[in-house]
Amino acid sequence: MRRSERLRVLANEPLGPYALVRVERGSLDPGIPGQFFMLEAPGRPLPRPMSLCQAPPGELAFLLEAVGPGTRALAATEPGDELNVYGPLGNGYRLEVERPLLVGGGIGVAPLPYLSQRLGAPPALLGFRSDWHAEAAALVPNAEVVVEPILVTEQLTDFVRDAHKVMACGPEPMLEAVRAIAPDAQLAWEAPMACGYGACYGCSVEIDGVLQRLCIAGPVLEQNGGTHGSPVGPLLYTTRRRADSWAPAGQSPATPVDATSRPSRGSRE
């Protein structure tokens, strides 16, 4: 059952370039691995969706990479600070899997420690862009770690041939590559979110050719069988920008529909 609660930060530990922010659990349910929580980002208008990294008794721990104003604010929290936390939200990984293999890339390792704990430390394959980033691998037991230029997908084929079932989280290109090798993989995706529970339609992405709210259709999706019974196909999240976005109306072959370029009636604008 999801709840909203104001929780105290217990610790903020650097881990390579990442921050492991541990907050008291309060009465919140840690949920299923792969589910997420909306975390207040101090000083920012919107909270940030974060999957749960660890669930030690009495605590919830989140692994963050400070890449924007919200994650920077969260990474700067100190013990004693209080944050509003809302969750658990969305659909996590389906845990009834034979021969699971956890696959993570970069900050995408975030949900894997909790997943590993719940599954009894199955084998894991983790990829990072540097040795410094790879310090986060310490959170996942039984892990084989690769650092660029070696990619996790280069090691993945042997595991898949070995009938392992992939449960992955990472950057979108990695997930696409994983899916090409393991079509039945359970993949955790991400999108900007505002509410986290289906109200605002802000996180809609293209799933199986249809725009769906990732917060309630996902964030974990799988192609066959579907998380919670909903079959899922290709996901197209990347919004490719046209190079001519700024071209004046009429000079672009695909001028965006924009009411300001049409005669204004004055009364409605």
Place this chain on the structure above:
Amino acid sequence: MILNASGCLDALEAPEVARALDAFVTKTVTPQPREGNRPVRIAETEAGMLNSIGLENPGIEGLLSAKLPRLAELGVPLWVSVGGFSASDYADLCAVLDGRAEVATIELNLSCPNVEEAPESAAEIVTAARTRTAKPLYAKLSPAASDLPETARAVQAAGADGLSLVNTIRGLALDERTLQPRLGHELGGYSGPALKPIALAAVYQCYRATGLPIVGMGGITTGLDALEFPADPTRRPRVGSAGNSPKSSPLVTSRTPRKFAGFRTGPGRCVLPE
């Protein structure tokens, strides 16, 4: 009275929040189902957020068959927000809703910044809607009109029973690395604390111009913000994306009604929350 802003609360996903409101306003419904705008649809800014949802909704048939009966079970007065691409769209929707006892009030969304507008003026749309329903009609207007009080007078003359002020105001956010628009639809509707003075001015001007009941919204983040809106008891403060701020996630939380509870009795008798 405290209401949610249309599109900022899903009463079926968070019924405990909706039940604490004085009325629940639905997300805008259009005649046909709409998939909405392409992602990315939201972008946080320094003082609020942009959205370009694009009126994603199941269409009037979907609302009536799948949602309205369940919404009615909440026991909260229902306001249905309607949108369209011509005056006849609005009129047809009002005619359908007129026959539904569950619907207390119809809000005409005349100001979505993320879709093409109907060719008719706001007053023409209200006129068309008025002929098809006896239910109270509230016209939701944009604060960007060059002469908003004049628009308010026009929709009043056309038969509007009240005004909803204000909708989001059009904005653009750029990716700091690429300087390209962050939203898939490029432009979006801005909401957040910076909208409050703009909304207050709209409420002030339109109330003086019309004397109509007004649902005030835009940048309401705290109970004190809400207190500034109902200077007249007939005006109803409404909580939108501000209910989405970190202090009160999600969009409107179970805490939100409590946060504003002191103001429910009207000015002069309110108890300030801490």
